[in-house]
Amino acid sequence: MTKLSNLKPGQSGIIKNINLDGSARRRIMQLGITEGESIRVEKYAPLGDPLEISIRGYNLCFRKSEAEKIILV
Template sequence: MDKTLRDVKVGETAKIKKIKVKGPLRRRLMDMGITKGEDIFVRKVAPLGDPIEINLRGYELTLRKEDAENIIVE
């Protein structure tokens, strides 16, 4: 089973392997800088697990849990 961004713990870094959705959501994620081969550092997770705050490409980004589930990492 593939590991998703949602499975990455706070303080860990992961490399993006692929985005498993198609269409407008894929385009939106890619426009935010989430592309194959990019390193993502998980900074914080909200107390109830949603949203997730990450660092990539030198900036901070907040993602919903359901969006993070669509990003396969290694």
């Protein structure tokens, strides 16, 4: 198991767990980031934060602090 924030551009994984509570978890899940979904890191910003991911056919940007809460298989 690894965190989403540990992946390098081009690497992918399957979401096992989302370690967020309350409104933050609800917002993440409304964006389509749910357990069992395949997720891929597209690229990092020049200073390393945020990162761009691809999930369900669209791209999103995340802060690294949020990406650390997403556990992958």
